[in-house]
Amino acid sequence: MTxxxxxxFSLALFCTAxxxxxxxxxxxxxxxxxxxxxxxxxxxxxTSLVFTGTYTRNEGFVDxxxxxxxxxxxxxxxxxxxxxxxxxTLTNPSYLAxxxxxxxxYAVSEKAxxxxxxxxxxxxxxxxxxxxxxxxxxTGAQAPCYVSLDSEGTYVFVANYxxxxxxxxxxxxxxxxxxxxxxxxxxxxxDKSRQEASHAHSAIVSPDDRFLFVPDLGSDKIWCFExxxxxxxxxxxxxxxxxxxxxxxxxxxxxxxxxxxxxxxNELQNTVDVYxxxxxxxxxxxxxxxxxxxDDFEGESAAADIHIHPNGRFLYASNRGHNSIAVFxxxxxxxxxxxxxxxxxGGDFPRNFALYPTGRQLYVANQNSDNIVxxxxxxDTGKLTxxxxxEVKTPVCIVFYP
Numbered sequence: 005m006t007x008x009x010x011x012x013f014s015l016a017l018f019c020t021a022x023x024x025x026x027x028x029x030x031x032x033x034x035x036x037x038x039x040x041x042x043x044x045x046x047x048x049x050x051t052s053l054v055f056t057g058t059y060t061r062n063e064g065f066v067d068x069x070x071x072x073x074x075x076x077x078x079x080x081x082x083x084x085x086x087x088x089x090x091x092x093t094l095t096n097p098s099y100l101a102x103x104x105x106x107x108x109x110y111a112v113s114e115k116a117x118x119x120x121x122x123x124x125x126x127x128x129x130x131x132x133x134x135x136x137x138x139x140x141x142x143t144g145a146q147a148p149c150y151v152s153l154d155s156e157g158t159y160v161f162v163a164n165y166x167x168x169x170x171x172x173x174x175x176x177x178x179x180x181x182x183x184x185x186x187x188x189x190x191x192x193x194x195d196k197s198r199q200e201a202s203h204a205h206s207a208i209v210s211p212d213d214r215f216l217f218v219p220d221l222g223s224d225k226i227w228c229f230e231x232x233x234x235x236x237x238x239x240x241x242x243x244x245x246x247x248x249x250x251x252x253x254x255x256x257x258x259x260x261x262x263x264x265x266x267x268x269x270n271e272l273q274n275t276v277d278v279y280x281x282x283x284x285x286x287x288x289x290x291x292x293x294x295x296x297x298x299d300d301f302e303g304e305s306a307a308a309d310i311h312i313h314p315n316g317r318f319l320y321a322s323n324r325g326h327n328s329i330a331v332f333x334x335x336x337x338x339x340x341x342x343x344x345x346x347x348x349x350g351g352d353f354p355r356n357f358a359l360y361p362t363g364r365q366l367y368v369a370n371q372n373s374d375n376i377v378x379x380x381x382x383x384d385t386g387k388l389t390x391x392x393x394x395e396v397k398t399p400v401c402i403v404f405y406p
Contacts, residue, residue: 051077053132054085055109056369056376057100057356057401060093063116066371070397073097073111075133076376078404083365083378085394091135094125098400099150099356102129104157106406108179109135112148116166122148124162124171126179132405139180145169150206154213159184159231161207161216168202170218170229174236184236191223194251195272199223205255205271211263215241215286219254219268226254226268228286246288248277256309261316265339269296269310269321276310276321276332278340292340296321296330309356314363318386322354322368329357329368329379331386347388350377358402365391369399376402 054076059068072093077086096114103110109127116122122143127135145167152161153175160173160181168189173181193199203222209231210217216238218227225245229238248254253272259281260266266279266288278292296307305325312319312334319332319341331345349357351370359366359381366379366388374397379388 050080052080053088053405054078054367055100055102055403055405056396056399057098057111057403058396059096059098059114059371059398059400061095063096063114066398068096068398069374070399073100073109073135074396074399076394076396078360082392083360083380084392085367085376085378087394087396088133091133092125092127092137097125099148100401100403101151101153101160102403102405103153103175103179104155106132108138108175109403109405110151110153110160112143112151112162113140114147114149114165116147120146122146122162122164124148124151124160124173124181126181128179129405138178141173141181141183143169144171144183144186150204152207152209154209154231156213158233159236161209163204163207163218165203165205165221168204168220168222170204170207170216170227170238172216172236172238185238187229187238189218189220189223189225189227191220191225193222193224193253195253198253198272199251206257208257208259210283210286211259212283214283217257217266217286219257220245221253221255221271224248224250224252224254226257226288228288230286241286243287246279246290249273249275249293252277255307258310258312258319260312260334260339261314265334267310267312267319267341269307271307274305274307274323276307276319276341280339291338294332294341294343296323297326297328298343298346301326308354311357311359313359313381313386314361315383318381320357320359320366320386322349322357324353324355324371327352327354327370329354329366329388331388333386344385345387347379347390350390350393351375355399356401358404360404367402369396369402371398371400374398 058070145164147166252270279288332341351373353372357368
């Protein structure tokens, strides 16, 4: 009898313990143990988006065949692209920029025919696969060919190729813009067919957001303006500009990640200028000029775009005509360049190209052959290897989201 009672009470205690354990397991966790940020727990997407600027009509210098901004999909891992849609039919949305907070896409409408004025369009990216237009504003001149933002996304800048006007806008909370300032550039160069007047070709914000640099193909100058953030104005610095070689035709510009050097590509002479950058004063000190073409090339070509690898060790430049991407190593001790490769772009007239933020791939927009070519980047040498291509009509500019 005693053994039976002991067995009974042991079984009762075991059952009670099981019930209590089950109750504790099903009870909600204390509030302080519940994660407040669950973004890291979400399954990563297998794809990301790519917006592509295009030309949509015949402008004489280009036979545009696209219908507007092209939306592509990029496969993570392989990096391959796939066409998705044309979310908006805009005339010549040649150059694009995405705001730092990823809420807005900005696109210039590069119009330059008689009686036309260029425009800047803004889109809401709450659903990035279906951008919603929120407004458009005049650029104050013709053929706007570049749009950029400061790192805070407070101001937007546009360079107008025809008319030599640089426009500044204040970005509002909903992504709409308020015109803030406009600067008229002036000057000319020795090439009478291309340098009869000022041709602002890009608007590059310095790494510290203090200055705006404007390569002017028409006047062989790189203008520098201090950004007066309180007044919303562009104020010329004391020396106003840096002169390039006569007939060089400065087009685009990029700063080294360390902030010590700047590099400008010259369209007409197919060269890259290397500068020491005095950040406090916004001044450029020339230290090297190097060709973007191989020594044995004898045909017609025009340099276009320039970018630096995220690791700061390699610089890339595009050549239209030679149809190549020139690859340079950057010397850590002085910022100077040494050529290592001239890789065919697998198409015709490589206007713009872009490096994926991881530094693993480069994508080049071949304007006249209607294709974007993906290239792998060797992390040790910076050299390029073609990997895949996608048909996109008259592509110009490539931007990644996110």
